[in-house]
Structures are given as structure tokens and as C-alpha cells.
Amino acid sequence: xxxxxxxxxxxxxxxxxxxxxxxxxxxxxxxxxxxxxxxxxxxxxxxxxxxxxxxxxxxxxxxxxxxxxxxxxxxxxxxxxxxxxxxxxxxxxxxxxxxxxxxxxxxxxxxxxxxxxxxxx
Amino acid sequence: xxxxxxxxxxxxxxxxxxxxxxxxxxxxxxxxxxxxxxxxxxxxxxxxxxxxxxxxxxxxxxxxxxxxxxxxxxxxxxxxxxxxxxxxxxxxxxxxxxxxxxxxxxxxxx
Numbered sequence: 001x002x003x004x005x006x007x008x009x010x011x012x013x014x015x016x017x018x019x020x021x022x023x024x025x026x027x028x029x030x031x032x033x034x035x036x037x038x039x040x041x042x043x044x045x046x047x048x049x050x051x052x053x054x055x056x057x058x059x060x061x062x063x064x065x066x067x068x069x070x071x072x073x074x075x076x077x078x079x080x081x082x083x084x085x086x087x088x089x090x091x092x093x094x095x096x097x098x099x100x101x102x103x104x105x106x107x108x109x110x111x112x113x114x115x116x117x118x119x120x121x
Numbered sequence: 122x123x124x125x126x127x128x129x130x131x132x133x134x135x136x137x138x139x140x141x142x143x144x145x146x147x148x149x150x151x152x153x154x155x156x157x158x159x160x161x162x163x164x165x166x167x168x169x170x171x172x173x174x175x176x177x178x179x180x181x182x183x184x185x186x187x188x189x190x191x192x193x194x195x196x197x198x199x200x201x202x203x204x205x206x207x208x209x210x211x212x213x214x215x216x217x218x219x220x221x222x223x224x225x226x227x228x229x230x231x
Contacts, residue, residue, distance in 0.1 A: 035220065037166075045158075045166060045209055047220040059218045095165055105172020106213055107156035111165035 002026040002110045004096050009115030016086050016119070022079040022096030022112055030054065030074035033099040035108055036081050038092035038117075046092075049081065050099065064090075086119045093117075123148050123214050125223035133231040136200050142226045144210035146191040154213035157186055157195045160225075161206045169208075170195060205230050 008020040022034070036048040049060045049070040058070050069082040079096050093116050097108035124147040134140055144155070152173035158166040168177040170186035173193060183198045197204055210223040 044225045045160075045211075045222040047222065050218070050220065061219075100168070100171060100177075102172070104175045105153040105156070107168045107171030107177065107211070108158075108166070109168045109171075109177055111167070114165055 002098070004098065004110055004112035006094065006096055006112040006115040009094065009117045011118045011120065012086055013121050014087060014119055017082070017084045018086065018117060020081040020083065020094055020096075020115060020117070022081075024077045024079065024098070027098075029077040033101065034072060034079045035097045035099055036070060036079075037095045037097055037108070037111075038090075039095070039114075040089075040092045043092075048094070051079070083117070086117075088119050091117060091119050122217075122219060123150065123212055123221060125210055125212055125221060127208075127210060127223035127226045129226060130224075131227045131229060133229050134200055135231045136202055138200050140197050140200060140228065142195045142208055142228075144188075144193045144195070144223050146193075146212060149190050150193075150212045150214075152189050155186075155188070155193050156211045158209045158211065159204075159206045160209065166209065200228075202230075204228065 003025045006022045012018050033052050035050045038048050051058045051070045055072045067085045071080045093114040095114045096112045098110040100107050100109040126145045128143045155173040157170040160166040174186045185196045207225045207227045209225045
């Protein structure tokens, strides 16, 4: 059974840092690109970042570029999101998700349960 | 940057009815790169459709997706009580590489 489990969320002051982790199991972690997606309270889904299966390619939403860093350790089946210079508008539930890539199309086929990040003084 | 606009924002329907949700893109989207998700309160999103028309694993056949170019639809042929949720479309854009979501359509019980 495929499982993704996030951890590392919490309350942080504006300007602070936090590192989220996402542990994958039940599949070959290193074969899939991985995403971070966030959802502010009562709002919709927002793409944050994506990393290729081997970690060599990364992309970020403009809103987090230069402040967040996505990485992965395939030997530990774990995805990370290092967040810095945090702002109140970064407050959200952060989800990790697996990127299905097939000849028929793409989608995020497995999601973690989410971890809440609250940026407030 | 491609913008996805979903309509309507909220839809009130009864179990057993048929519903079609719309997702319109500001520029043409490859059908391979259009997906639909369902999200219930307090839960993570669930992939319903990828490649515009392919049902994800375990998704009932009452869910179907169609469309091309800038207009895509998600159809639920006969609403079940568990289908009342928020639905999002998502697209992948090659240049720059971005994954964007629509703002969502809330399907509520009438």
C-alpha cells in the first residue's frame, strides 16, 4: 500500500524557518517525481514545488522562489521542503504528493495527510 | 502562465442527478496534462481523472472527463451522497514548468 506521511509542521514566527518531511513507503520512491502543494485555510490548492525522481531538477511557484528549497533523499525514501523567510501568507496545510507520469497523462495520484504550518507572531 | 477558471463556483444538486463541471484554460492545454481531483472536508485531495479522460485507480465509472484545447469537463452521471465535495482541475504547463489548479467548484446537497 502506497503511503506518504508528512511531518515537521507547526507554529513559527514571521521571518523564521521550518523543514517539512514526507516519508514514502509501499512503492519505489526513487521512480517518481514528487510535489509539495499547499492549501491556506478555507482556500483552494496551490502548487508549491516539484522535484524530479532523481532530484536533479526542481521548480518552484513564484510566491516561494528563493525562500523555499525542495530536496529528496532516495536512500531514505524521504522528500523535504526547507522553508525560510516565512510570511503570514505561507500559513497553510502542506501536502506532499506523488506525480504519476504515464503515456496517457499526468496527475498527483497519492497524497499525504498534510501538515499545518502557521506563521504568526 | 496558464490560468484555469472553473464554473460554477458552487452547485446545489440532489443525489441521483447528473452534473457537469467546467474548467476553462486561458491558453490551450495538452489533454495529457489535464487532471481532476475531489476533496472532502478535512481530507487530502483524491485524483479522479488524468490525461483529461482517464479514470484513476479505483474511481467509479460514474465519473468521466472530456475536453480539449481550452475547455474541459468533469461529468458525474448519477450523484451519490459521497460525491458532494469540492472539485479541482489542474494543468501542467511546459514553459515554464508549472502545475496550476483551478479555484474549485463546490458541489453541495440541495
